[in-house]
Amino acid sequence: MFMRNGGGESPPPGKQSRREERKMKGRTIDTIKVGDAAEFTKTVTETDVYLYAGITGDLNPAHINETYAAGTFFKGRIVHGILTAGFISAILGMQLPGPGTIYMSQSLKFLAPVRMGDTITARVEVVEVITEKNRLRLQTTCRNQEGTVVLDGEALVSPPKA
16 A cells, blocks of 8 residues: 555555645646746756766767867867756756646757856746747746856747646
């Protein structure tokens, strides 16, 4: 038997308690307004870069080979831009609107390099609510620890339905 408050067995695969189901539901369009925002902050490590490279197959030496990268425009290794963009996905899927959100599109401009050890704060802000289509348009940005915008863009998402 599965117990809800600690101890005991876990629920069978694919089964969650009603409480867990409620916690894993994002905000619906009727609860979101222009100006709503959320942030996610992470310090990017060398391990993050190597794991991302391994998962995606993007072994570009600009990211993983210091000797090669030292001879590039950036004079050292840089973090994959799309790894940084993934922090935006984390916000959309876990905070605003949250679980159940469907990512429709994303435009991105990579404005400055991200280096291992940088602390990146991703931010999304609702700029348009399209109620009749159940869509949100959001401004998306990432800044480093110095406040420099390293990534700028716009996302279109469909939040979970009621």
